[in-house]
Amino acid sequence: MRVDVVGNVNEVRRMDIAGRCVVVIDVLRTTSTIVTALAYDAADVIAVETVPQAKQLNVKDAIRGGERFDKKITGFEVGNSPYEYMTPSIAGKTIILTTTDGTRALIKASKAKHVLAGSFLNVQAVASVLCELRRDILLLCAGDQDEFAMEDGLCAGSIIEELYRQSPFPIMLNDLGLVLHQAATHAEDKLPDLVRVSAGGRRLERLGRMHDVTYCTQLNLLDCVPEMGEGNRMQPFRGTRKERMFKLL
Amino acid sequence: MRVDVVGNVNEVRRMDIAGRCVVVIDVLRTTSTIVTALAYDAADVIAVETVPQAKQLNVKDAIRGGERFDKKITGFEVGNSPYEYMTPSIAGKTIILTTTDGTRALIKASKAKHVLAGSFLNVQAVASVLCELRRDILLLCAGDQDEFAMEDGLCAGSIIEELYRQSPFPIMLNDLGLVLHQAATHAEDKLPDLVRVSAGGRRLERLGRMHDVTYCTQLNLLDCVPEMGEGNRMQPFRGTRKERMFKLL
Numbered sequence: 001m002r003v004d005v006v007g008n009v010n011e012v013r014r015m016d017i018a019g020r021c022v023v024v025i026d027v028l029r030t031t032s033t034i035v036t037a038l039a040y041d042a043a044d045v046i047a048v049e050t051v052p053q054a055k056q057l058n059v060k061d062a063i064r065g066g067e068r069f070d071k072k073i074t075g076f077e078v079g080n081s082p083y084e085y086m087t088p089s090i091a092g093k094t095i096i097l098t099t100t101d102g103t104r105a106l107i108k109a110s111k112a113k114h115v116l117a118g119s120f121l122n123v124q125a126v127a128s129v130l131c132e133l134r135r136d137i138l139l140l141c142a143g144d145q146d147e148f149a150m151e152d153g154l155c156a157g158s159i160i161e162e163l164y165r166q167s168p169f170p171i172m173l174n175d176l177g178l179v180l181h182q183a184a185t186h187a188e189d190k191l192p193d194l195v196r197v198s199a200g201g202r203r204l205e206r207l208g209r210m211h212d213v214t215y216c217t218q219l220n221l222l223d224c225v226p227e228m229g230e231g232n233r234m235q236p237f238r239g240t241r242k243e244r245m246f247k248l249l
Numbered sequence: 250m251r252v253d254v255v256g257n258v259n260e261v262r263r264m265d266i267a268g269r270c271v272v273v274i275d276v277l278r279t280t281s282t283i284v285t286a287l288a289y290d291a292a293d294v295i296a297v298e299t300v301p302q303a304k305q306l307n308v309k310d311a312i313r314g315g316e317r318f319d320k321k322i323t324g325f326e327v328g329n330s331p332y333e334y335m336t337p338s339i340a341g342k343t344i345i346l347t348t349t350d351g352t353r354a355l356i357k358a359s360k361a362k363h364v365l366a367g368s369f370l371n372v373q374a375v376a377s378v379l380c381e382l383r384r385d386i387l388l389l390c391a392g393d394q395d396e397f398a399m400e401d402g403l404c405a406g407s408i409i410e411e412l413y414r415q416s417p418f419p420i421m422l423n424d425l426g427l428v429l430h431q432a433a434t435h436a437e438d439k440l441p442d443l444v445r446v447s448a449g450g451r452r453l454e455r456l457g458r459m460h461d462v463t464y465c466t467q468l469n470l471l472d473c474v475p476e477m478g479e480g481n482r483m484q485p486f487r488g489t490r491k492e493r494m495f496k497l498l
Binding site: 147153174176179186187197200 | 393396397398423424425427428429431434435436446447448449
């Protein structure tokens, strides 16, 4: 199984994506928020690139969420903090989400065979789905304002470590994957401290949102794996029919 | 002291370089080779971007060296293996060097205040010069065929670790620097094994040059720090006059 890591959304090329499972990782905070919203029973999360597109999208009873410059968008019901999605009122609702880096990365990955949302919250569950899908993998770190983001890289490294534990197939990594795996294997017990000093972590601290960093750096809190379907709609992965049949045999 | 790391030569922007000390890192093998050549008393190493430029450059008694596709260039006296420069016959000679990634990175960095060549071989010595120069730092990983190269990243992480040991000033890292430092602090005792599986390491192994990988992954074998001067000429760093006077006080 080939596992490549790309360091930020601008570096990804179409050939990196074709035929692969792409895991989009935006720990602070888009993919952590999507996993949380679906774990709290949102019907789906639609990833949208721009604010006007999010406003125009006509879905009954939808909740509009997201951020620009880490702050809630004017006129939207919620921002991009996972805490805003931990409420029974989102159950059954569609979330229309647009963020600076995360939703852009999801949309850029949409031509892949499968697109999943990864975060520290669901590392084990993501690796388990990847092993089930048995395809070459691209771990796409969304990054932070066009730069590599430490927390996304460490999360990619944690997913690689989990793939080594779970995969029955040999794993071939690119050089960024090798070094991130090396970094992540020694980081598990100090994730909140490490991520606190990243560019994104420091910025959220200045905005008084340190609790977001603490929440988003919890390993394997949830077993929900958002998968992108038609219309960039993210819903919990339930397996393809072929894989389900395979498992029954 | 600000310390930023850039993951490959294509990502570096002019604003990253201006007024800084730039350490160019191409472990396999350009900067390891330059350090070795100067440690073996070559008069200087001139970094040149293209093969025609290297051929046209008219320097008396010069030795032409370098590689394309990891192999010696036709008509050149030597290739890019550090072993080819470990001979008394290079003493006092000028080396004209052109390589795929390393010399390109050196030339791209040439607008910086100081340009140094870093490798595993001279980590401590490079950090010591950086502390003496007291400027913001860019660690420029040359990369491998336009991609991030694991060995360059780990070397950047090792230089950061050494800066933490030696620097009297606080160090502020960008996110790539943070993660590479994290990776490197646990890699020191297994560098040859780690680098052997990188893209560059595997390619050199296929070419029967595993001994180059073994040599280039030795930490602090040499205390020579090549610095770039006029005409992209690399010579051992001997300190600026101001810094020397400061040290005398």
